[in-house]
Amino acid sequence: NAGVTQTPKFQVLKTGQSMTLQCAQDMNHNSMYWYRQDPGMGLRLIYYSASEGTTDKGEVPNGYNVSRLNKREFSLRLESAAPSQTSVYFCASSINRNTGELFFGEGSRLTVL
Amino acid sequence: SQQGEEDPQALSIQEGENATMNCSYKTSINNLQWYRQNSGRGLVHLILIRSNEREKHSGRLRVTLDTSKKSSSLLITASRAADTASYFCATDASGGSYIPTFGRGTSLIVHP
Numbered sequence: 001n002a003g004v005t006q007t008p009k010f011q012v013l014k015t016g017q018s019m020t021l022q023c024a025q026d027m028n029h030n031s032m033y034w035y036r037q038d039p040g041m042g043l044r045l046i047y048y049s050a051s052e053g054t055t056d057k058g059e060v061p062n063g064y065n066v067s068r069l070n071k072r073e074f075s076l077r078l079e080s081a082a083p084s085q086t087s088v089y090f091c092a093s094s095i096n097r098n099t100g101e102l103f104f105g106e107g108s109r110l111t112v113l
Numbered sequence: 114s115q116q117g118e119e120d121p122q123a124l125s126i127q128e129g130e131n132a133t134m135n136c137s138y139k140t141s142i143n144n145l146q147w148y149r150q151n152s153g154r155g156l157v158h159l160i161l162i163r164s165n166e167r168e169k170h171s172g173r174l175r176v177t178l179d180t181s182k183k184s185s186s187l188l189i190t191a192s193r194a195a196d197t198a199s200y201f202c203a204t205d206a207s208g209g210s211y212i213p214t215f216g217r218g219t220s221l222i223v224h225p
Contacts, residue, residue: 048210100205101146102158106155
């Protein structure tokens with residue numbers, strides 16, 4: 001039982017390049033989330049998907065797009081990467097939006113030069 | 114914006130001692146959760162306490178919630194070196210989206 005799997009684990013981009021972070025969960029959860037973690041800032045919500053077919057903006061959505069491909073998969077896309085997007089990105093899932101406990105992946109460490 | 118703020122930012126103790134971390138938040142909540150993050154890893158859920166609960170235990174963890182003061186504390190008893198990690202509180206504002214909002218965390222170091 002893998003839980004939440006994120007790929008890639010590490011990525012270096014040049015300013016202006018695009019990339020997609022992939023996330024998949026095998027727990028049959030309805031809700032999925034993307035957070036970013038920066039030093040001294042804690043975790044900030046980028047986007048979430050309360051259920052398959054829906055996505056909503058979080059606290060810091062600018063510069064990102066998401067796709068809830070199916071119930072298992074939720075991807076995060078950077079169309080034109082900027083140095084300010086250097087961060088550690090975490091995908092998480094929960095049974096439903098209001099059930100509390102989040103299950104996190106191991107993170108994707110992105111550096112934008 | 115951070116809903117919850119942990120205090121202290123950093124805590125250094127000896128193995129066997131108790132560790133207490135606090136979390137203060139700004140608006141009414143449905144639930145408050147505590148998570149642990151080991152260096153370079155994802156967050157792991159520790160405990161959830163609902164707004165109508167005052168205290169909850171899980172093994173060596175004790176969480177209290179005081180909604181009148183909008184604060185919570187996490188007590189780890191008889192700390193071990195393996196408890197070295199960052200600890201985060203997460204709150205979901207009542208009447209809102211139910212999405213947990215995280216604080217900046219407390220970095221705990223337990224010296225063997």
